[in-house]
Amino acid sequence: MIIAGDQPAGKEVVVEEYQQHGDPQREKNKKPTVLLVEDNEDFRFYLKDNLQEHFCLLEAANGKEGWQKALALHPDLIVSDVSMPEMNGLELCTKIKQDKRTSHIPIILLTALVGEEYQMKGLETGANDYLCKPFNFEMLLSKIRNLLTLQTTIKKVYTKQVEVQVADISIQSVDEKFMAAALAFVEENLQNANLSVAELSKHLCISRVSLYKKMLLLTGKTPVDFIRSIRLRKAAQMLEKSQLSIAEISYEVGFNTPHYFTKSFKAEFGVLPSAYIRQSGKDSPKKAG
Incomplete structure (x- = not known):
């Protein structure tokens, strides 16, 4: 399935909030939480519709709202468009990665801009991966799963390091x-x-x-x-x-x-x-x- 490129931004939608702690549904499903930051309402709905089977989803209509939700709710991963009002995806990525409270959160940037120079610019702001529109939805799903798996592995490794003497590792x-x-x-x-x-x-x-x-x-x-x-x-x-x-x-x-x-x-x-x-x-x- 191929996703279309950028379209004019739609009306802001009411965002369903998932609490980081004490959410019975999240505890039941044990699904990772993914924050979708996208100003285009139709495109954001498309992503949510396809990802909700696999993850608990948070939504934000621009980078400014995305930053506030990342800070308050600490999602496991963020998928963000690059071109947005208020605060674009590159600015959001920079804020996320420069703040000690959120710097550990993996970020995937989405953009209609193609070319290695744009990809390098995104990665230099701290993005963990980069996907150009239009793209195959299964590719996005695979990238999300891979980053979450890697993040879990890293946490286990460094948790173990805390528990034993460094010299013995x-x-x-x-x-x-x-x-x-x-x-x-x-x-x-x-x-x-x-x-x-x-x-x-x-x-x-x-x-x-x-x-x-x-x-x-x-x-x-x-x-x-x-x-x-x-x-x-x-x-x-x-x-x-x-x-x-x-x-x-x-x-x-x-x-x-x-x-x-x-x-x-x-x-x-x-x-x-x-x-x-x-x-x-x-x-x-x-x-x-």
Whole structure:
């Protein structure tokens, strides 16, 4: 079955609310909750009509309403159109992924815009997957199920990690091996200021698009942010333990200039490197170089 493309937005419909907790019907069915964010009433009804057999559904007529419901009701997954009034799908996706209360929620974006550049733009905002209209409904259903299954698997893995000593955990899952390989590669190339996402994706034998999806799902960060975060955390360790100056450390972890390093460090940790040194209790603060 093929779904038609974007149409003019219809009238806002009355949305049936499902409570996150204490909903007898949800407890009975044990169905995951999916939030549909779509301004076109007919298209939203079509999605609801086809998905309601498999999921408990919430509805929102635009991104602003979708954000409010995501924050209040914490759905298991969000399916959102890109082109909407009030707040578009890309803006919604950015808000969802940047807020600690909702950043774990997988998002699938729907759009009539085709082309890899649009797909990359959607993924860079934090979307977990992207589907161009018109599309086969079974494809959407499959993507939703796959993301929910992966999310459940990840929760089980990290719940287990909390219960045992980290040192005793042997890396077994595909995701753990993936993250270990990514971390090792970045650390091996820490002094390479030109280390790129393309090099990381090549080393991991995965496309750039797939790398974006996987990194966002597992860490909540884009590949660029992941690389920068590893650099900065290594720098923090060096600030605490080494006798190098701040400028020397900035070059050691792959920053081209101490100024950019200082700016990035403050964005990551909330303090300047010099203040971080003082907070760590070292007697002799390092010079800015």
